[in-house]
Amino acid sequence: MVDQQLLIDEVKKVVSRDDVKYVIGYKKGTTGFTISPAFAYSTEYADKFIFNPLCKKNLAAYPLLEDKLPLKREEKEDKRKIGIVAKGCDTRALVQIIQEKGLNREDLVIIGIPCSGVIDYKKITAMFPNETAYSTIEEEQGFYKITINGKVHEIAKEELLADHCTSCIAPNPVIYDVLIGEEVEPWDLEEHKNLDVLEEKDVGERWEYWKEHFDRCIRCYACREACPLCYCKECMADLLNPQWIRRSVNLSENTAWNIMRAYHLAGRCVGCGECESVCPVNIPLMELNKEIEKDVKNIFEYSAGMDSEEKPLFGTFRPDDPEEFIM
Amino acid sequence: MENLILQKDKLPELIEKLSSNHVLYGPTEENGFSLFKQISNFDELNLKYLLTRVPPKSLIFKQTETLFKFTPGRKGTVTSTEINEEKSLIFAIRPCDARSFKILDPVFEGNFEDPFYISKRKNTVLIGLTCNSPERNCFCTSFDDSPGSTENVDILFTDLDDRFYVEVVTEKGKNLIKSVEDIFEKSTKNDEDSKRNIVTKSVESITRKMDLDGLVPKLDKMFDHELWHNTAQKCIGCGICTYLCPTCHCFDMQDESSLREGARIRVWDSCMYPEYTQHASGHNPRAIRMSRVRNRVYHKFSYFPKNEDITACTGCGRCIDYCPVNIDIIDVIEEVGVISNE
Amino acid sequence: MTATETNSEMEEFEPNIIGFLCNWCSYAGADLAGTSRIQYPPNIKIIKVMCSGRVNPMYVVNALQQGADGVLIGGCHPGDCHYQHGNLLARRRMAILKNLLEFIGIDSRRVRMTWVSAAEGRKFAEVIKEVTEEIKKIGPMKDIQRVNEW
Ligand code: SF4
Ligand code: SF4
Numbered sequence: 001m002v003d004q005q006l007l008i009d010e011v012k013k014v015v016s017r018d019d020v021k022y023v024i025g026y027k028k029g030t031t032g033f034t035i036s037p038a039f040a041y042s043t044e045y046a047d048k049f050i051f052n053p054l055c056k057k058n059l060a061a062y063p064l065l066e067d068k069l070p071l072k073r074e075e076k077e078d079k080r081k082i083g084i085v086a087k088g089c090d091t092r093a094l095v096q097i098i099q100e101k102g103l104n105r106e107d108l109v110i111i112g113i114p115c116s117g118v119i120d121y122k123k124i125t126a127m128f129p130n131e132t133a134y135s136t137i138e139e140e141q142g143f144y145k146i147t148i149n150g151k152v153h154e155i156a157k158e159e160l161l162a163d164h165c166t167s168c169i170a171p172n173p174v175i176y177d178v179l180i181g182e183e184v185e186p187w188d189l190e191e192h193k194n195l196d197v198l199e200e201k202d203v204g205e206r207w208e209y210w211k212e213h214f215d216r217c218i219r220c221y222a223c224r225e226a227c228p229l230c231y232c233k234e235c236m237a238d239l240l241n242p243q244w245i246r247r248s249v250n251l252s253e254n255t256a257w258n259i260m261r262a263y264h265l266a267g268r269c270v271g272c273g274e275c276e277s278v279c280p281v282n283i284p285l286m287e288l289n290k291e292i293e294k295d296v297k298n299i300f301e302y303s304a305g306m307d308s309e310e311k312p313l314f315g316t317f318r319p320d321d322p323e324e325f326i327m
Numbered sequence: 328m329e330n331l332i333l334q335k336d337k338l339p340e341l342i343e344k345l346s347s348n349h350v351l352y353g354p355t356e357e358n359g360f361s362l363f364k365q366i367s368n369f370d371e372l373n374l375k376y377l378l379t380r381v382p383p384k385s386l387i388f389k390q391t392e393t394l395f396k397f398t399p400g401r402k403g404t405v406t407s408t409e410i411n412e413e414k415s416l417i418f419a420i421r422p423c424d425a426r427s428f429k430i431l432d433p434v435f436e437g438n439f440e441d442p443f444y445i446s447k448r449k450n451t452v453l454i455g456l457t458c459n460s461p462e463r464n465c466f467c468t469s470f471d472d473s474p475g476s477t478e479n480v481d482i483l484f485t486d487l488d489d490r491f492y493v494e495v496v497t498e499k500g501k502n503l504i505k506s507v508e509d510i511f512e513k514s515t516k517n518d519e520d521s522k523r524n525i526v527t528k529s530v531e532s533i534t535r536k537m538d539l540d541g542l543v544p545k546l547d548k549m550f551d552h553e554l555w556h557n558t559a560q561k562c563i564g565c566g567i568c569t570y571l572c573p574t575c576h577c578f579d580m581q582d583e584s585s586l587r588e589g590a591r592i593r594v595w596d597s598c599m600y601p602e603y604t605q606h607a608s609g610h611n612p613r614a615i616r617m618s619r620v621r622n623r624v625y626h627k628f629s630y631f632p633k634n635e636d637i638t639a640c641t642g643c644g645r646c647i648d649y650c651p652v653n654i655d656i657i658d659v660i661e662e663v664g665v666i667s668n669e
Numbered sequence: 670m671t672a673t674e675t676n677s678e679m680e681e682f683e684p685n686i687i688g689f690l691c692n693w694c695s696y697a698g699a700d701l702a703g704t705s706r707i708q709y710p711p712n713i714k715i716i717k718v719m720c721s722g723r724v725n726p727m728y729v730v731n732a733l734q735q736g737a738d739g740v741l742i743g744g745c746h747p748g749d750c751h752y753q754h755g756n757l758l759a760r761r762r763m764a765i766l767k768n769l770l771e772f773i774g775i776d777s778r779r780v781r782m783t784w785v786s787a788a789e790g791r792k793f794a795e796v797i798k799e800v801t802e803e804i805k806k807i808g809p810m811k812d813i814q815r816v817n818e819w
């Protein structure tokens with residue numbers, strides 16, 4: 001468990017630095033098991049900061065989302081650093097963005113959180129559909145201890161753990177300026193749920209599976225907006241001339257969109273699970289991401305977001321890259 | 328018409344009969360959530376969930392609608408799309424979702440009449456279902472609506488355990504019931520009381536409340552308040568709050584064509600996307616998230632009540648449930664109240 | 670569909686194949702095949718690109734959406750790329766694209782890649798023959814084709 005007071009103290013230290021604009025972290029949400037991203041500009045606000053297993057949201061998207069107003073005359077751009085509370089996968093997202101030169105390492109102060117896996121919001125709300133508040137939530141040896149209305153519920157970790165965490169290669173922050181507490185022991189990696197089942201199927205059966213999912217996509221592009229690595233200034237999906245994907249919502253366009261999204265994250269996706277968790281119609285996007293992640297690892301021995309000095313997967317090649325498929 | 332009773336074991340028969348001469352939409356379960364789908368069989372129906380994930384506005388205000396077709400060139404043609412006059416029926420729509428049509432009507436039937444919406448609206452019978460157990464973010468009662476309201480439906484079913492209490496509200500509803508009258512029974516005073524009790528209990532279980540008192544003038548004074556910046560800072564602009572909102576109705580129109588034919592289509596869009604307001608020149612009047620988040624709130628709670636005399640929110644709570652960053656519309660309005668009282 | 674129906678459909682099926690060929694090698698190879706009057710199936714429609722590295726994976730997806738039953742990407746042999754290593758970047762991309770398509774349920778044999786030099790007119794013809802035969806066997810791509818159902 002992350003020591004809350006230690007976290008708050010560190011956030012206070014960072015936010016009071018002259019060269020820091022604000023610190024991004026988590027606070028309790030307004031209702032049920034929600035968690036809200038929080039932006040501390042002052043030490044007082046930092047008192048609201050928390051970290052518990054519900055803090056799933058990857059905050060790495062925020063530094064790039066910052067609203068930039070046109071500067072007034074003589075006004076100078078505020079170039080101070082942004083502080084950010086980050087778990088393993090969040091730091092991987094930052095590393096990946098830094099590698100792609102989307103952010104500068106110097107512009108961030110990273111408050112690293114050793115993570116032991118997070119709770120899937122959809123799972124916990126399904127388990128307690130009508131609870132409007134919880135008082136505490138703690139992890140203890142394979143259990144989550146959740147106190148609701150004075151009553152303590154002990155729930156086995158695997159019942160609530162987010163699926164993507166079982167195959168997490170970096171629960172400890174990859175980069176950080178301060179670390180809250182001790183590093184955690186990495187756990188035995190499991191393959192992402194359902195991948196083996198899908199791989200066993202033949203190609204036609206797989207299409208039946210995905211067809212049903214893609215058909216349901218409402219093309220809200222929330223999966224894109226939530227992803228820290230979908231930060232293109234103009235997404236190919238929004239281009240009108242040429243228009244790669246029509247705006248009509250039907251199986252053909254939806255499939256093209258989902259291929260486009262998954263493909264553009266090949267070698268870039270850090271497996272944080274944001275896309276799948278925001279998808280309003282529960283499309284198992286992590287199955288696509290994790291399959292690609294596996295291929296990238298097997299074929300090119302590459303994992304995204306581990307080293308900011310590395311070249312991006314598709315920006316480089318090796319003379320001996322496999323080519324048995326080439327005629 | 329007096330109110331009726333339908334024994335639960337007669338529901339399959341009703342569904343079968345109604346689906347034989349109507350396109351019948353009902354809530355179905357899929358991948359752990361609920362969606363309205365065309366059904367023809369009782370087994371496909373799932374009444375376990377309170378609200379469908381995507382609201383039933385999608386059945387009347389379709390996500391993709393073809394406005395007209397064209398062929399290019401000097402001899403090019405324009406053909407208008409035939410209006411579909413199919414009779415349809417939405418079964419088990421919740422009172423708040425039914426109310427959303429009252430909010431959408433002035434948009435599509437007001438100054439500019441949209442024939443696609445109008446025909447579907449006219450040809451669709453709404454059979455409501457009382458909410459016996461509202462969920463944590465329900466707040467329809469803040470809008471003088473109720474989990475057992477008959478106001479915006481043609482017929483309202485209420486689940487009384489082994490039977491449904493059936494209130495026939497409109498002419499449309501009466502005509503529909505007439506065609507299947509023989510499977511219903513007469514209701515008693517007792518049934519009416521049971522419904523009343525259920526609704527009272529439901530109303531009591533609703534814990535969330537939005538204070539709408541004087542909201543329009545309050546908002547008038549707050550356009551430039553920093554609240555909007557603070558709220559929007561955490562918005563990721565995903566648009567879920569608008570796509571899943573039963574009253575949101577932003578759309579875009581685009582031409583799609585192959586070499587020999589094409590069509591102008593209308594698709595859902597969202598004011599939470601920067602592209603929505605992007606001009607061809609590149610200028611964007613709502614260039615930052617602050618202005619988009621603010622617009623969503625103002626459209627619902629200021630512009631719409633000013634123009635149409637109704638607040639563009641039904642209190643369904645979807646945007647609160649599914650916003651990935653906990654932008655909670657009740658909370659935002661509460662802050663508006665706190666700030667204006669300062 | 671009954672077995673006989675499938676068979677008769679297959680017999681008549683002439684696939685549409687889009688070839689994205691690089692200007693410097695593969696396209697020149699195709700040209701050579703033409704000028705040397707080497708016969709190859711007419712199923713391929715060629716789109717010239719400056720380099721196989723220019724082929725955005727969305728070109729492939731878009732082709733499949735718009736009625737192609739197969740897509741062939743042609744580049745220079747490794748080491749011969751006019752832009753030094755565009756073809757090697759393309760090789761990486763296509764490896765992942767093919768796997769992704771296969772995982773989604775689109776037969777990855779529909780997307781092929783080849784190295785053909787300007788001197789290999791004969792090889793070009795052979796590749797086209799092989800690809801056409803194979804796609805004939807797989808059958809038409811209907812799954813993600815645009816229906817234009819407006
Ligand atoms: S993926 Fe890893 S770092 Fe990210 S939440 Fe799961 S366990 Fe933590
Ligand atoms: S979030 Fe889900 S529904 Fe929305 S575009 Fe992505 S896959 Fe489709």
Ligand code: SF4
Nearest residue numbers: 227269270272273275
């Ligand atoms: S694609 Fe999904 S899992 Fe991968 S980085 Fe983006 S949001 Fe995270």
Ligand code: SF4
Nearest residue numbers: 572640641643644646
């Ligand atoms: S604004 Fe939110 S609560 Fe109101 S109708 Fe829309 S989704 Fe429901």
Ligand code: SF4
Nearest residue numbers: 562563565566568650
């Ligand atoms: S759902 Fe939340 S994060 Fe998404 S656009 Fe709406 S307010 Fe912003």
